[in-house]
Amino acid sequence: MALTLDARALLAPAQAGAAALAQAQQAVEQAALALKAGALVGLPTETVYGLAADADQAQAVGRIFDAKGRPKDHPLIVHLAGATAAQWQAGVAHYARALPDFALKLMQAFWPGPLTLILPRRPEVGAASAGGQDSIGLRCPAHPVAQALLQACQAIGVQGLAAPSANRFGRVSPTTAEHVRDEFDAQLSDAELLILDGGPCPVGIESTIVDCSRGRPVLLRPGMIGIEALEAAIGQPVALRDQAAPKASGTLESHYAPTARVRLMPQAEMQAALDLLGADARHIAIYTRQPVSSASRHLLLRYMPTQAEACAQELFAVLRELDQPGVKLIWVETPPADPAWDGVRDRLQRAAA
Numbered sequence: 001m002a003l004t005l006d007a008r009a010l011l012a013p014a015q016a017g018a019a020a021l022a023q024a025q026q027a028v029e030q031a032a033l034a035l036k037a038g039a040l041v042g043l044p045t046e047t048v049y050g051l052a053a054d055a056d057q058a059q060a061v062g063r064i065f066d067a068k069g070r071p072k073d074h075p076l077i078v079h080l081a082g083a084t085a086a087q088w089q090a091g092v093a094h095y096a097r098a099l100p101d102f103a104l105k106l107m108q109a110f111w112p113g114p115l116t117l118i119l120p121r122r123p124e125v126g127a128a129s130a131g132g133q134d135s136i137g138l139r140c141p142a143h144p145v146a147q148a149l150l151q152a153c154q155a156i157g158v159q160g161l162a163a164p165s166a167n168r169f170g171r172v173s174p175t176t177a178e179h180v181r182d183e184f185d186a187q188l189s190d191a192e193l194l195i196l197d198g199g200p201c202p203v204g205i206e207s208t209i210v211d212c213s214r215g216r217p218v219l220l221r222p223g224m225i226g227i228e229a230l231e232a233a234i235g236q237p238v239a240l241r242d243q244a245a246p247k248a249s250g251t252l253e254s255h256y257a258p259t260a261r262v263r264l265m266p267q268a269e270m271q272a273a274l275d276l277l278g279a280d281a282r283h284i285a286i287y288t289r290q291p292v293s294s295a296s297r298h299l300l301l302r303y304m305p306t307q308a309e310a311c312a313q314e315l316f317a318v319l320r321e322l323d324q325p326g327v328k329l330i331w332v333e334t335p336p337a338d339p340a341w342d343g344v345r346d347r348l349q350r351a352a353a
Contacts (some may be wrong), residue, residue: 001185001193002184002185002190002193004042004177004182004191004194004197005027005030005194005195005197006024006197007027008024008197008198008199009024010144010198011020011060011199013184020233023157024145024148024255027197028148028149028152029148029152031194032149032158033049035052035054035149035158036156038054038057038059039053039056039060039192040063040193040195040321041054041149041161041194042166042184042193042194043145043161043163044142044143044146044196044198044278045079045114045141045142045146045201047140047179047201047203047207048067048166048173048174048175048316049066049165049173049174049175049176049179049180050075050077050079050163050166051068051167052064052149052161052162052163053162054110054160054161054164055159055161056158061076061129061323064162064164067184067187067188068164068168068169069260070164072128073131073132074163074169074249074252075136075137075249075250076130076163076249077137077138077139077162077207078137078138079139079146079160079161079162080092080138080140080159081279083128084162085223086268087154088112091138091140091154092107092119092126094120094160095126095138096121096136097119097120097121097122097123098119098120099119099252100212100215102119102217103119103212103217104262105235106210106212106217106233106234109233110229110233111140112147112231114142114203114206114207114224114225115207115210116139116209116248117139117209118136118137118210118213118246119136119137119138119223120134120213121133121134121135121136122144128296129162132288133247135244137249139207140236143201148199156213164289165206166168166180166183169350170252170351171299172256172319173205173206173316175200175316175317176199176201176317177196177197180195198274200317202315203223203313204277204313204316205224206221206223206270206347207221208221208224208226208230209249211241211246211248213246216236217234217238218239218240218245218264219239219269220241220245222293223308224308224312225291226339228339239341250341254349254353255353256319257350257352257353258319258330258351259261260323260327260330261330262319262351263331263352263353264332265331267292270331270333271292274294274299277294277296278296279296279297281294281296282296282298283327283328283329284298284299284327284329284331285299285322285323285324285327285329285331286299286332287302287303287330287332288291288301288332289303298318300322300327302321304318304332307339308336308344311341312344315344315347319351332348332352
């Protein structure tokens with residue numbers, strides 16, 4: 001069983017008591033030492049919880065792939081400390097052999113935050129984390145617990161943490177410490193996995209990914225930082241993913257999938273199907289923005305927030321909640337076409353693939 005340590009006092013240190021704050025800081029230091037020793041840590045970030053290892057220890061990184069059941073040529077994102085711009089610039093210099101001007105502008109605009117940049121990799125570092133590619137994904141998270149851990153790691157010589165989402169490969173991402181326990185309790189002991197509880201993730205879906213390794217910015221995965229904001233920050237267009245793009249986390253056609261089958265549909269189509277099934281509708285869970293009615297008493301129903309940010313924050317937790325024993329289908333109302341919903345729409349389309 002994985003060991004969980006409470007670090008939530010770091011979310012609001014001014015309001016936390018001295019004892020709780022000292023306990024949280026001790027938890028972070030314990031996690032940093034575990035990472036230095038080659039163990040895995042469940043890491044809270046503003047997007048989702050990551051399954052972290054020292055990005056420069058190939059054997060430790062290999063444990064991430066083994067625990068997740070993830071193909072070893074599918075690259076991981078490396079997380080960097082960033083209390084100051086000078087600090088994350090040092091981390092970038094450790095892993096990247098080139099930094100285009102537009103990539104630096106994106107870092108200055110959005111780091112720390114939910115943005116990952118793919119950069120040309122220095123050949124002597126991070127090969128296992130990069131899945132063997134000559135590029136590497138880098139991110140500077142904004143979550144206070146993540147930053148506290150990254151600072152503690154850097155102080156003992158750990159330059160970055162490889163940390164894909166802390167779930168089995170292809171499944172629904174975790175947004176609470178409990179989700180991480182649910183994924184790995186039966187698989188990893190407390191000597192193999194330590195979980196830092198940093199509370200629920202405030203963003204809720206994975207970072208926006210921009211490829212900066214080929215001389216122009218290319219959006220590989222949408223997130224809550226939209227393409228318009230990216231273009232405004234750098235003053236040039238951001239292209240959409242093409243066939244020559246490097247592999248990146250969370251870009252497979254099928255991903256983020258619960259056990260039950262997910263189907264996206266307009267509310268009118270959903271209501272028509274419920275009317276047709278009548279009282280016989282069962283084994284179905286529904287996630288919709290607009291009201292639906294049914295003669296069946298067997299439906300599991302949750303209403304979706306009307307704002308994209310609120311929906312993203314709860315999306316993976318709701319999919320986990322609806323994926324109950326006995327539920328075979330999860331019907332989800334198709335998100336609006338508004339660009340603000342691009343990240344949510346992307347995750348739902350992959351869950352339904």
